[in-house]
Amino acid sequence: MKPKIWTPSGVDQDRRSLLRLSLGGIAAALLPGCDVTGDPAVESALKRVSRFNDAAQAALFQPRTLAPVFRRADLTLPFRFNAFYSEASVPEIDGRAWRFNVGGLVRKRGDWTLADIKALPPLTEITRLVCIEGWSAIGQWTGVPLHHFLKLVGADTGARYVAFNCADGYYTSIDMASALHPQTMLAFSFNGAADLPDEFGFPLRLRIPTKLGFKNPKHLTGLTVSNSFTSGYWEDLHGYNWFAGL
Numbered sequence: 001m002k003p004k005i006w007t008p009s010g011v012d013q014d015r016r017s018l019l020r021l022s023l024g025g026i027a028a029a030l031l032p033g034c035d036v037t038g039d040p041a042v043e044s045a046l047k048r049v050s051r052f053n054d055a056a057q058a059a060l061f062q063p064r065t066l067a068p069v070f071r072r073a074d075l076t077l078p079f080r081f082n083a084f085y086s087e088a089s090v091p092e093i094d095g096r097a098w099r100f101n102v103g104g105l106v107r108k109r110g111d112w113t114l115a116d117i118k119a120l121p122p123l124t125e126i127t128r129l130v131c132i133e134g135w136s137a138i139g140q141w142t143g144v145p146l147h148h149f150l151k152l153v154g155a156d157t158g159a160r161y162v163a164f165n166c167a168d169g170y171y172t173s174i175d176m177a178s179a180l181h182p183q184t185m186l187a188f189s190f191n192g193a194a195d196l197p198d199e200f201g202f203p204l205r206l207r208i209p210t211k212l213g214f215k216n217p218k219h220l221t222g223l224t225v226s227n228s229f230t231s232g233y234w235e236d237l238h239g240y241n242w243f244a245g246l
């Protein structure tokens with residue numbers, strides 16, 4: 001019997017056809033002097049390989065294995081900024097008017113103020129943020145563990161995804177196993193300051209040290225617990241792998 005593989009699109013496919021597909025995709029991508037970017041057939045083949053990688057990473061993910069933690073002396077100072085725009089264009093959010101909207105498959109839908117979130121028992125950790133563009137930096141984040149927050153709002157933790165929206169139009173989503181990982185947090189403080197600095201995601205960001213930097217959305221405006229797959233800003237724009245585990 002051929003082994004069946006679960007893919008996030010809900011389609012069962014056998015390993016052989018996926019392998020053929022992936023080798024075909026790689027061969028096409030490596031053809032010298034042959035411009036295949038933008039070819040819809042190649043794009044969709046590569047996208048399917050990336051979705052296969054999502055399923056493989058999800059299957060290999062160890063919910064209890066911790067990302068490395070560091071000491072204060074290891075902090076990268078100054079920390080590095082990154083966004084799809086320059087530092088001069090960072091959104092300035094009014095923390096008093098700001099609300100965090102919780103929706104989807106949760107018992108308690110609704111808006112949270114920053115004070116509500118800061119009143120919850122916090123976790124502080126020094127971890128490394130790794131950007132796909134080839135740099136990393138060590139920082140200290142304080143926030144509410146996401147597993148704790150999801151239980152507070154009565155989330156269906158059997159659902160597949162937690163999706164995030166941001167004040168700057170950025171968006172991404174993560175798998176539920178990673179959302180429940182003990183180091184995943186809704187962070188509201190950086191390097192011991194009272195708040196997150198504007199450039200690093202004021203007033204709230206996701207900090208998830210088991211995934212690449214682009215899975216750490218800043219300037220959060222809400223989260224949605226869901227069983228339907230939604231992708232992310234860089235995943236959609238550049239075909240970055242959605243699971244993006246480290």
Ligand SMILES: Nc1nc2c(c(=O)[nH]1)N[C@H]1C(S)=C(S)[C@@H](COP(=O)(O)O)O[C@H]1N2
Nearest residue numbers: 080081082083084131166170213216217218
């Ligand atoms: N809202 C928002 N979040 C974002 C981004 C962005 O452009 N907008 N960029 C992502 C990327 S690619 C990286 S590497 C990290 C950078 O976080 P930092 O500025 O704290 O280093 O934020 C991520 N979260």
Ligand SMILES: [Mo]
Nearest residue numbers: 131132213214
């Ligand atoms: Mo990044």
